[in-house]
Structure formats: structure tokens, C-alpha cells
Amino acid sequence: MENIKIEATERSPELDLNFKMNSFRIKGESYPEDVTEFYGGVLKTLESYFEELEGQTVNFGFELIYFNSSSAKVLMSLFDMLEEAAEEGNTVNVEWVYVSDDDNMEELGEEFGEDLEAANFIMKPVE
């Protein structure tokens, strides 16, 4: 599977999906004009990737500053995929990076993390 690298814009985050290294990162702000268009292809690719994954270790980092409700739904879908991959026997490490004084992002991370049981979840405050 080819790696995907999409640069951040004012309204969409940077996507760095390294399928060869099983390492993924979403970074920035997310309120694209059309959430379906921005995330659709990526989610489909990730879905196929997770379906084929067997006994691997996956690292997924979220470094978001702001996201809208539709993006939140996308994140929920992603968390579901990650949890399912972990349930299938893969080691899934999820890192939620947030600016230490951003209470909102901290709270959202905690809420998303609550749904993960099989996957490992780490909250990582940064300055």
C-alpha cells in the first residue's frame, strides 16, 4: 500500500500515513469544506489496510488543535477501526497529543480514549 502524505491547509490537517512502517499521524485543524471528500478516500484505504493487518504493531498519533463535528465523526470511525484491529490481535498504540493548557482537546481525548479497550491509549500533553 502506497504511503499517503497530505499537507495541512487552513481548514484541513496534515495526514502522514506510512503503511510500510505502520505509523500514522493526523496533525492540525480539521474543518474541511467537504468532510466526505477530504477523508473519504483515506478512510477507505485505512479500512482495507486494517482488514489485511495480522499480528502487527500500529502507532497512530492524533495532534489536533481544533476539529468540527463532522471531523469528530470521522475520528470516531477511526477509533472504531483501531479498536477492531487491536481486537483482531494487533498491537495498536494510539497517542493523543494536545497543548497542555487546551482543556477542550484534553477532555475530547479522554472521551475518545474511553472507547478503547483492546488498543493502548496515551494522552500526551505538550507545551
Add this chain to the structure above:
Amino acid sequence: MGFDLFEKEVRIFERGKAILESGTIADEGAAKEFKKLHKAYAKLFKTTKRLVKMSDRNEEKLNKLAYSLDEKGNMLEQLSQKLAKYLSPQVYESIFSGAQDVSLTTKRKKLTVFFSDIKDFTQTTEDLQPEDLTSLLNMYFTEMSFIALKHGATIDKFIGDAMLMFFGDPKSRGVEEDARCCLRMAVEMQRRMENLKKIWLEQGYEKPFQMRIGINTGYCNVGNFGSEDRMDYTIIGGEVNLAARLESSCDPGGILMSYETYALVKDLVETEEREPIRVKGIRREVKPFSVLNVNDDSCAGEKVFRQSCDGFNFFLNQEKLSGQDREKVRLELMNALDSLGGGS
């Protein structure tokens, strides 16, 4: 196949629908309950989709509003920064912090009032080209304002070539310290004028400005005067007039103060008592004291060196030199000294 944000939910809904249509639930009661649940799920799903859409729209609007507020905020900040130049920083700060009401209210306070003007300014204006005069005057006011703000003066106004400032309002360090700050400021201004004189002569101005300063301490009315539509934060009263009167009696390049100020600063200065003067609005006879010398290290000013003779023209304004240039000048001077030899 396109991507649906709610693909998973759609799949669950479709699966429920298929089960219902296939009639595979044998128990009639269970089938009825399943149908109810499926209907409730469909309703909940629709509501969720609507809420997400609505939330996105609201967030978009809020973001636009926040952006527009930021822009307006920046615009107001820039505007207030421009307006601030028309006010003394202390007055500006007290208004913008909310400590000062913008209404026609005044109070009586003991202030030290500073009044200055330029000797023979009218004559000078006639001798100079308007462009030169503007440049000279702006330089003079810029330099003096810098010193005034450094010492914490409230700059009331510039009246032609004159300056009215005071200490003790909106902020006061106590009547005595206010007077001492005012004196230190006046001394530094006159010292700076000495250096400016050299610079102006160097620039070709034949008759550089000479400043006269009058200082008085006393009770004044301070606050907003004028009309509800246009007001000035200023001071009025006999004590203000006395400062002006002292200034007009002052020697060029000198500082003349009343006994009331002298009593508060006498340990800082050597003075000479002058002939008493009378001022309209002040019943007492005023004893003026002219500043001869200052015994205060904090009044030290910067240095300008100027010397010229045949084959030698030297001008050094240390204040204008910074870091790298200072080192360059030092090296140049050392080279020049070397080239002069041992003095034989």
C-alpha cells in the same frame, strides 16, 4: 462507491430492514418489538445526522464571527494606538483601563507643574525656512517627550513652542518625589539641550533653540475640562499660571522654581534666590530659586564631543552609536591617534 460519514450506521439500518422484510423472526411479539426498535434507531440516526450538520453550520458561523471579531479587535487596537499619540500615556492608560471616567469631572490635587518655552521663538520662526523649523521643532519635542516620559511626567500639551507637563496625576509617587522627578527631568532636558545645541550647530543652524523652564508645586484643578463632546484632560489654576510666570522670568537654558518646589528638592540642587515676583491669582509673594548646580547622579546625561580647528573636525554623539558602530569608531580613533605619533 462514495464515502458516507455514517456508512456504519447505514449498514446497521439496512441490515435491520432486511431482517424485517425477510420475516425470519418467527415470534410475532419479538418481530413487533424489533420493528419498533428499528424505527427508533432510524429516527435516532436521522436526528444525529441533522445535529452533526447543524453543529457544523453553527461552528462555521462562530468561526467566521470569531475571525471578524479578531479583525475588529485588531483594527480597534491599531486605532487606539494611533489615538494614544494624542494623549499622555498615563491618561491613555487610565482611560483604557477604566480607572478614569470620560466625563466632565475634576479634582483638586497637589501637583508639580512644569512649563517651558523657547527663547525668542517668534524671531527664530522668521529666520528659518518652514521646513527647517518643522524639523527642528519636531526633533526638539521628540527629544523632550522622551525625557519627560522617562521621568513619568504627564504631558498635558504642546502650545506652539511651549510645553505644559505635570507630576502627581493620574499617578503620584507622593508630593515630594513628584517634585524631585520633575526637577530631574528639567535638568536632563537642559543638559540634552546643550548637546542638541552642538548637533544643531553642526547641522548648520546658526541660532539653536534655548529653553526656559519654570517649575511650581501647588494645588491645581485636574481633570476633564471642555464640553461633553470635546474635552481635554488638563490642569488649571493659579499655580499653573505661576509655573508659566516663572518660566518667563527664567534665564535662557535655566530652571526657575518656586519656593514650594525648592523646599522639596533643596538637597538635590544648589540654587540662587531671585527677586520676589507677584502673579495674578496668587495672593502670596513668590520667591523664585534659580538652579545653579545639581548634586544628583541620576541627572547625568549623555555626552557629545565637538572640536574643530584647521585640519581637524571632530564630532561624536555617543547616544547615536550602537554596538558594532561603537567598536568601529573606537578602532578608527585608535588608528588616528597612532597616525599622530608620540606627540613630538
